[in-house]
Amino acid sequence: MTESSNTLTLGYDLEYWKNFGIKKEINVDISPRTNSHILLSGMSGSGKSFAEFGLLTKLILADPSGEYYFADYKADDMFECLRGTPRYRSFKQTTELLEIVHNRLNDRMSGKDKTRHPITFIWDEYMANILALMNEDKTRAKKVMNDVSEILLMGRSKSIRLVCSCQRPDAVAFPVGSRLNYGIVIILGVGKSIYEMLMPDHLEQIKKKEFNRGEGAVLLQSADLHFIKIGQVNDMERIKEICIEALSKPIDGGEA
Numbered sequence: 001m002t003e004s005s006n007t008l009t010l011g012y013d014l015e016y017w018k019n020f021g022i023k024k025e026i027n028v029d030i031s032p033r034t035n036s037h038i039l040l041s042g043m044s045g046s047g048k049s050f051a052e053f054g055l056l057t058k059l060i061l062a063d064p065s066g067e068y069y070f071a072d073y074k075a076d077d078m079f080e081c082l083r084g085t086p087r088y089r090s091f092k093q094t095t096e097l098l099e100i101v102h103n104r105l106n107d108r109m110s111g112k113d114k115t116r117h118p119i120t121f122i123w124d125e126y127m128a129n130i131l132a133l134m135n136e137d138k139t140r141a142k143k144v145m146n147d148v149s150e151i152l153l154m155g156r157s158k159s160i161r162l163v164c165s166c167q168r169p170d171a172v173a174f175p176v177g178s179r180l181n182y183g184i185v186i187i188l189g190v191g192k193s194i195y196e197m198l199m200p201d202h203l204e205q206i207k208k209k210e211f212n213r214g215e216g217a218v219l220l221q222s223a224d225l226h227f228i229k230i231g232q233v234n235d236m237e238r239i240k241e242i243c244i245e246a247l248s249k250p251i252d253g254g255e256a
């Protein structure tokens with residue numbers, strides 16, 4: 001058995017970083033009882049994909065016995081090293097992963113699957129993916145959103161977590177109330193309308209701040225606001241190695 005941790009470091013406290021040069025971690029509880037679905041938003045170039053790469057790595061390190069799936073709608077160059085691994089899909093294939101994860105949820109709900117190791121599904125550029133699906137096939141897009149909603153609503157009790165990134169989480173791809181199902185909401189960079197959309201009760205505090213790439217705000221459990229700095233990575237090769245290994249596991253097998 002590998003040891004697992006229930007704490008995830010999202011990044012560093014921006015104020016401490018800027019004012020004192022101190023790296024004070026912003027840690028969140030990722031134990032199954034806590035809502036640890038993550039919504040990551042921000043304009044293009046704000047550092048979402050980079051942050052996601054780091055989050056995936058930290059989640060894997062927190063629980064190497066977990067299952068990790070990565071959907072990269074835009075086939076970002078940053079994730080090129082993951083291409084070809086069985087648990088990574090891009091462009092038209094992203095929904096195959098959703099189907100796998102949604103089936104896992106059904107199996108855990110029905111009792112067929114009694115395992116409870118964490119299953120994490122990361123979906124980069126979710127909004128763009130949904131909009132494209134809507135243009136292609138509205139019924140299918142609706143089914144996809146429905147499956148996502150079920151993972152958000154019921155995944156927590158079954159240790160299934162969604163990490164979803166998009167530029168702006170518009171209501172079309174986030175049906176009523178579904179944004180509230182993310183226990184961890186991160187916005188990076190500038191983008192007033194995104195802050196208005198996701199953190200309406202904290203605008204007074206937010207508007208006094210300036211955010212560069214990889215900096216922004218995080219709202220925990222709809223209540224607890226922090227300003228965050230994602231920070232640079234010293235060893236990108238190591239990050240790639242960890243992610244490639246986790247995503248290389250075959251779809252059926254290798255799990256506890």
Ligand SMILES: Nc1ncnc2c1ncn2[C@@H]1O[C@H](COP(=O)(O)OP(=O)(O)O)[C@@H](O)[C@H]1O
Pocket residue numbers: 042043044045046047048049050051078213214230231232233
């Ligand atoms: N925290 C960071 N530290 C250093 N470089 C970063 C950071 N975040 C992003 N970058 C760099 O900025 C560029 C854009 O970031 P990216 O994550 O692709 O943005 P987005 O996904 O929001 O469009 C990338 O080349 C990335 O390497």
Ligand SMILES: [Mg+2]
Pocket residue numbers: 048049050076124
């Ligand atoms: Mg990106």
